[in-house]
Amino acid sequence: MDSKYDDEKDIEQRLKLMTHRQITGGLWEEIGTLQFEFMKRMGLRPASLLLDVGCGALRGGVKFVEYLDGDNYFGIDISQSLLDAGYAHEISPRQDLAAKLPQRNLQCIDTFDAVSFGKQFDYALAQSVFTHLTLNSIRLCLENLAKVVKPGGKFCATYFRIPDDQPTGVPQQHQSGIVTCGNKDPYHYRVADFQYVIRGLPWTLDDELDWEHPRGQRMLVFSKAA
Ligand SMILES: C[S@@+](CC[C@H](N)C(=O)[O-])C[C@H]1O[C@@H](n2cnc3c(N)ncnc32)[C@H](O)[C@@H]1O
DSSP: OOSSSSHHEEEEHHHHHHHHHHTTTSSSHHHHHHHHHHHHHHTTOOTOEEEEOOOTTTTTHHHHHSSSSSTEEEEEEEHHHHHHHIIIITTTTTOOOOOOOOGEEOOOOOSOOOOGGOOOOOEEEEEGGGOOHHHHHHHHHHHHTTTTTTEEEEEEEEEOOOOOTTTTTEEEEOOOOOOBBSSSSSSSEEEHHHHHHTTTSEEEEEEOOOOOOOTEEEEEEEOOOO
């Protein structure tokens, strides 16, 4: 098992004890607003088509659906129960949001393959998802997203960074206190790891930046070849 989100039975059990907001990391308003404001700075506009990869219970989704034109927000996640909880608690009670987000726009997919939506997206975002994935899964994500992001489109993904000269086997304590590892969730990576996995794929790594995430995750900005 790669991550704590891979076991759907465990997620279902945890949803009986905790809220969907807590299970997907808490700091609901803060991290929801942070990702929304970041994507607007990247050029997201109401007419943009956005794919939220590992959208979970829609912490960012609520903000994006409020802002985007109807039917322009799409999400995929490995957990059907998190998608269901997010829709039931965050979308259904608000008629303005429910009218803009058909439930079919949220799909339980564990391969990052979103071709079934039949869309070409301007933007894709994976907020606090690579932190739970092995490098093989990250490569699969980049391979499959390349099929659904428009030429010139952007994919923004957060991760925990270690210096390029640090052995991956050494646990790293981040300023937030979180300890990341090379071989278990939460994972850390070097920038060089991403430069390696995009070889042969139609992505360039445009930027790697501190976007003031409260837990110290950094942001990668990939561009799809035009
Ligand atoms: C920390 S939560 C973040 C959720 C959301 N992006 C947010 O900001 O609230 C991580 C999410 O990644 C999802 N996830 C983990 N592995 C995945 C995979 N292989 N494919 C799709 N989603 C995955 C989890 O189910 C969970 O919803």
